[in-house]
Amino acid sequence: MYGPDFEIKVDQIVARYPHPQAALLPVLWVVQRTRGWVDLASEEWVAERLGVSAAHVHGAVTFYTMFKQRPSGKYHVQICTTLSCMLRGCDELLEHVEKKLGIRAGETTPDGKFSMVRVECLGSCGTAPMLQLNDDYHENLTPEAVDRLLNGLP
Amino acid sequence: MERILTRNVEKRDSETLAVYEAGGGYQALLKALRELSPDQLTDEIKRSGLRGRGGAGFPTGVKWSFMPKDPKKPSYLICNADESEPGTFKDRLLMEKDPHLMLEGCLLSSYAIRASACFVYIRGEYVHATRVLETAIAEAYAKGYAGRNILGSGWSCELVLHVGAGAYICGEETALMTSLEGNRGYPRLKPPFPAQAGLWGCPTTINNVETLVNVPFIVERGADWFLGIGKAPKNTGPKLYCLSGHVKRPGVYEAPLGLPLRELIYEIGGGMLRADRPLKAVIPGGSSVPVLTAAECDVDLDFDSLAAAGTMLGSAGIMVMDETTCMVQAIERIAHFYAHESCGQCTPCREGCGWMEKVLKRIEAGSGRNEDMDLLQSIASNIQGNTICPLGDAAAMPVASFVTKFRDEFQYHVDHKACLTGPRVREFAG
Numbered sequence: 159m160y161g162p163d164f165e166i167k168v169d170q171i172v173a174r175y176p177h178p179q180a181a182l183l184p185v186l187w188v189v190q191r192t193r194g195w196v197d198l199a200s201e202e203w204v205a206e207r208l209g210v211s212a213a214h215v216h217g218a219v220t221f222y223t224m225f226k227q228r229p230s231g232k233y234h235v236q237i238c239t240t241l242s243c244m245l246r247g248c249d250e251l252l253e254h255v256e257k258k259l260g261i262r263a264g265e266t267t268p269d270g271k272f273s274m275v276r277v278e279c280l281g282s283c284g285t286a287p288m289l290q291l292n293d294d295y296h297e298n299l300t301p302e303a304v305d306r307l308l309n310g311l312p
Numbered sequence: 313m314e315r316i317l318t319r320n321v322e323k324r325d326s327e328t329l330a331v332y333e334a335g336g337g338y339q340a341l342l343k344a345l346r347e348l349s350p351d352q353l354t355d356e357i358k359r360s361g362l363r364g365r366g367g368a369g370f371p372t373g374v375k376w377s378f379m380p381k382d383p384k385k386p387s388y389l390i391c392n393a394d395e396s397e398p399g400t401f402k403d404r405l406l407m408e409k410d411p412h413l414m415l416e417g418c419l420l421s422s423y424a425i426r427a428s429a430c431f432v433y434i435r436g437e438y439v440h441a442t443r444v445l446e447t448a449i450a451e452a453y454a455k456g457y458a459g460r461n462i463l464g465s466g467w468s469c470e471l472v473l474h475v476g477a478g479a480y481i482c483g484e485e486t487a488l489m490t491s492l493e494g495n496r497g498y499p500r501l502k503p504p505f506p507a508q509a510g511l512w513g514c515p516t517t518i519n520n521v522e523t524l525v526n527v528p529f530i531v532e533r534g535a536d537w538f539l540g541i542g543k544a545p546k547n548t549g550p551k552l553y554c555l556s557g558h559v560k561r562p563g564v565y566e567a568p569l570g571l572p573l574r575e576l577i578y579e580i581g582g583g584m585l586r587a588d589r590p591l592k593a594v595i596p597g598g599s600s601v602p603v604l605t606a607a608e609c610d611v612d613l614d615f616d617s618l619a620a621a622g623t624m625l626g627s628a629g630i631m632v633m634d635e636t637t638c639m640v641q642a643i644e645r646i647a648h649f650y651a652h653e654s655c656g657q658c659t660p661c662r663e664g665c666g667w668m669e670k671v672l673k674r675i676e677a678g679s680g681r682n683e684d685m686d687l688l689q690s691i692a693s694n695i696q697g698n699t700i701c702p703l704g705d706a707a708a709m710p711v712a713s714f715v716t717k718f719r720d721e722f723q724y725h726v727d728h729k730a731c732l733t734g735p736r737v738r739e740f741a742g
Contacts, residue, residue: 279599
């Protein structure tokens with residue numbers, strides 16, 4: 159699945175552990191990095207490769223919130239709404255982004271460019287409010303900074 | 313105080329091996345491998361009084377001494393880098409800015425417990441820290457600090473970085489092991505303790521990132537030096553405090569254990585965010601611990617002083633709230649977190665966390681009932697002590713403390729369908 163480079167990468171990961179099953183999370187990460195999300199066919203492939211049931215893999219994919227069970231937008235915006243961020247205005251940040259993108263938390267824009275979710279503490283409490291755009295943290299946000307960030311995306 | 317744990321973080325290219333070595337990096341590893349047996353190293357850590365910085369404050373050297381000295385199976389160290397306790401962001405700083413310090417701590421600790429591998433379990437959201445650590449691990453292998461026959465000593469230890477995928481529960485040590493083995497992150501009953509039967513049934517020790525970064529300094533400078541910092545004998549050493557909320561200068565600050573809370577807020581942190589909005593309450597140890605009212609804030613930030621004050625140092629996530637904070641809204645946010653993060657194994661936690669959130673949501677929305685405050689106390693006390701892991705307690709303790717200490721605000725919400733603190737004004741521009 160996904161070509162020889164992908165399978166070599168999986169083999170390398172599996173070799174790090176005394177038991178293949180331990181590679182479950184890292185291999186699912188490779189799937190998600192390759193495909194963008196984790197579909198059922200990939201879950202079955204991973205199950206076969208690691209010697210566990212497809213139900214076991216699906217159980218893990220549905221347990222860990224970072225595994226995506228459907229495609230997200232090209233830009234996936236995650237806004238922390240836990241207490242420290244709340245004290246520094248994350249609810250207002252969320253509202254601002256909702257208005258700006260025209261979607262509610264949990265939705266994707268019709269053109270597939272943006273998806274946005276509210277998430278729990280991302281460990282950025284001293285630089286609140288913040289959001290994670292794909293892999294990167296953006297901290298100490300103001301409405302202007304959010305606008306600059308989102309407007310500048312191709 | 314001289315900065316110890318964070319002495320490198322502001323250096324240019326602090327994450328590189330070259331900069332770390334230029335500052336004396338990996339000398340402690342070399343020293344230990346040449347001069348100390350694993351048991352001597354464990355004894356030195358025991359004597360230093362170092363206590364776990366992940367939340368529980370268990371003496372690190374004592375934990376290590378539970379590991380078998382003549383193991384029949386492989387032994388493992390796990391570096392718990394799954395920092396997820398709301399209000400906590402110290403390990404992220406260490407990993408992003410001084411990864412080799414953490415790795416040296418991992419290697420020394422692995423040596424002490426005779427581990428053949430150290431697994432670093434990092435939370436999935438820390439993508440930047442993960443990349444920094446990947447590079448640092450490759451550098452350490454290339455220089456012979458990790459892998460086979462480390463620095464010619466005959467001792468071998470692998471370093472494996474394992475990335476989580478978004479589950480607070482995996483910061484709990486038994487859930488972490490279950491997750492690392494390739495499962496949903498479900499906690500396990502103790503006993504057996506990890507040192508008896510941990511990862512794949514093998515002897516395992518789990519230490520927090522900040523705990524481990526203390527180890528190279530104790531090896532270099534000795535237990536007596538460490539005992540001179542903080543409040544001997546039981547609250548020793550440097551500590552990283554994570555300051556957030558309504559203060560002028562939030563951030564990670566290093567100071568000895570036992571730093572007065574007011575000094576952290578008013579001197580180091582620059583005081584309250586708005587001078588006209590005085591302090592109302594502080595959560596001193598991450599969202600799991602009981603809240604302190606402003607009147608209770610004459611306390612030192614260490615394990616035993618905070619325990620005496622009825623709360624905990626926890627992960628030293630100090631969340632500061634000013635008088636405009638609605639305590640109903642604040643605890644509703646915390647309860648939501650635990651309801652979201654409960655793994656679902658134990659009924660009291662799975663049902664109780666959701667129930668507390670539901671009751672708090674209705675009080676917050678103005679449809680609370682007179683009996684709701686007693687109901688919350690009852691749910692909290694039925695969760696506490698009745699679950700496999702401490703997540704249930706972590707959800708129950710803050711709820712019980714908020715309702716006890718700020719009951720008038722909850723009652724006001726029920727009676728007036730509004731906040732005692734008045735309309736919410738919270739701009740995110742400042």
